[in-house]
Amino acid sequence: MNTHQHNIAIIGGGCAGLSAAATLTERGYSVTLFEASSQLGGRARTVVVENKDLLQLLDNGQHILLGAYHATLSLLEKAGVKENEAFLRLPLQLNMVSSSAKSIFSLKSVNYLPAPFNMLVGFIFCKGLSFKDRITALTFMRHLQSSNYEIINDKPLVKFLKLHHQSAKLIQMLWEPLCLAALNTPIAKASSKIFLNVLRDSFSGNKKNSDFLIPKLDLSKIISHPLGHYIQARGGSIKLNHRIRTLVEVDNGFNLETRQGTFNFSHVIVATSPARTDKLLEQLPKLKTSRDKTDHYQYQPIYTIYLQYPIETKLPQVMCGLSNTISQWVFDRGELCGEKGLLAVIVSAEGKHQKLTQDDLALKVAKELNQAFPQLPKPLWHKVIAEKRATFSCLPDLARPTNRTAQSNLYLAGDYTYASYPATIEGAVRSGIYCANLISNAS
Structure with missing residues (x-):
């Protein structure tokens, strides 16, 4: 050479x-x-923001990596990044909370079983779905595995899910949150083929592929x-x-x-x-x-709303999903990276929130959090970081x-x-x- x-x-x-x-x-x-x-x-990247005359470092968005991101993890390891210091690794778990402070859906992979049984058994024992929905989801997952997560004709994901008899509740609680997290594109527009590629990498092979890796340090x-x-x-x-x-x-x-x-x-x-x-x-x-x-590309935004509460404030879990709200995911950065009392809320993809001013959006999000977690006091300050063209729209074909x-x-x-x-x-x-x-x- x-x-x-x-x-x-x-x-x-x-x-x-x-x-x-x-x-x-x-x-x-x-x-x-x-x-x-x-x-x-x-x-x-990390950005410097000013809050009440204080300078603070905040990530320009709350990112989640997957255990299947082998190229990224290998590259960071070469550069001397120690995974256990940089990330909190969580076996796949979805905890969806309603605006009425109820846990309405919970799915956890069964960590002592190899893939794909860790997820299949997780579906059997998940909370918030009817027996029929659980069987439908299991049948669908088995079909995807047998077809190696491949389809011939791409189509919007919501159409593909309905073709496979996924109920409105299954779509709302499971597939839509995963689609927004993975593709940052509304489920009515998102590419089924690309979504299935992410599922294949996450749910086949090593069971650690489906783990969430949440940054514990500034990006x-x-x-x-x-x-x-x-x-x-x-x-x-x-x-x-x-x-x-x-x-x-x-x-x-x-x-x-x-x-x-x-x-x-x-x-x-x-x-x-x-x-x-x-x-x-x-x-x-x-x-x-x-x-x-x-x-010809279209683009999708990601809004990250940081809310600072008194330092003793904690969430029940380090990461929670929210349903029927503008807010989609909330992270407790005190538990993640020692930023006590700081919560980060993610709002992915296009939607009504884009018509709100940043202050109005932060106020709306704070109200939603207070309904979902009634123990929360009023936030001390907020900061909205809007990436208007965060990602390309991941459309079919x-x-x-x-x-x-x-x-x-x-x-x-x-x-x-x-x-x-x-x-x-x-x-x-x-x-x-x-x-x-x-x-x-x-x-």
């Missing part, structure tokens, strides 16, 4: 760009990573800081506050123009958001009419670019290029590693 002949630029310091850079520097390649902002991490400490150090320790260069203005083909590769100057590279991996990628590729004639376009482009030595990385997965950290990491492999294999 002639790595010294390769001078590789990676545009974008999110999870895809970081995984590509880490993989290539580990293999001895010369890599320069350009990030337009002042910090790495993309959508998985920057888990992802961008250790990966940035790993890249630089292996000779990689990271240029923050370097926005790429133009990307053009020249005789010996590509020129990247920034405000700080023009740089030349033999290979380029574009690891920016789909909308930004389209703009970067404008001056490459071979890509004008190619499949690499993403201008969505045309998605491949990592290899029609332009020689130019590659695309990002969760939107990993066609079998939704917009997740794992999809982004896999795409970056795949681009690195394409360059290595061509050397």
Whole structure:
């Protein structure tokens, strides 16, 4: 392998760009990573917010990883991240609470049994479903396993579930929360095929694949800081506050123009958001009419509402789902990461909440929490972090670019290029590693 002949630029310091850079520097390649902002991490980062004249670090969203995210966990391990320090690992459990303070649905995998029996027995003994619903869910899961979670014709997930006789209650309590958590797309629009891919990875193979991994540290400490150090320790260069203005083909590769100057590279991996990628590729004639376009994409928001309560405030569980509310999931960050009394509420995908002001949304969420958990006092302060275009809408048969482009030595990385997965950290990491492999294999 002639790595010294390769001078590789990676545009974008999110999870895809970081995984590509880490993989290539580990293999001895010369890599320069350009990030337009002042910090790495993309959508998985920590932000500084001001509350009552105090500066506080908060994640830009409350993320959940799955035990099936093997590429992400392996990459973080290489970078020195110890899983037990970085994440709380919970065997799959769904606890749905109503606005009237009642537990209305509870499903736990049976941890002493191997997969898939841990989930099948979990369904038998779950609470909040009729015997008929439990049998229907079990029958459906067995059908998915026997078909290897594959379908020929993609369709909106709600239609697929109804075809398989999943009741309104099963959809509301089980499938819709899982769909929102995995795809961040309303169940009426979401791709059945992609949802089943996530189920397959989670519910087949090792029973730990279905575990939830909830970050116990700031995301920057888990992802961008250790990966940035790993890249630089292996000779990689990271240029923050370097926005790429133009990307053009020249005789010996590509020129990247920034405000700080023009740089030349033999290979380029574009690891920016789909909308930004389209703009970067404008001056490459071979890509004008190619499949690499993403201008047809729609996007979904994620709102994270942080509510600070008195420090003695605790929830019954570290993570609870809420039903018939705007709020979908609530996390006790005091139990997770020592931020005593701080609760994080997730509102995924599009909905009525987008019409509310941030203060009104926080007030609505606080009222919903107070109804579900009557012991909660009034919050001391709130902060809403809105990612308006957090993920692409994961629609049926969505045309998605491949990592290899029609332009020689130019590659695309990002969760939107990993066609079998939704917009997740794992999809982004896999795409970056795949681009690195394409360059290595061509050397």
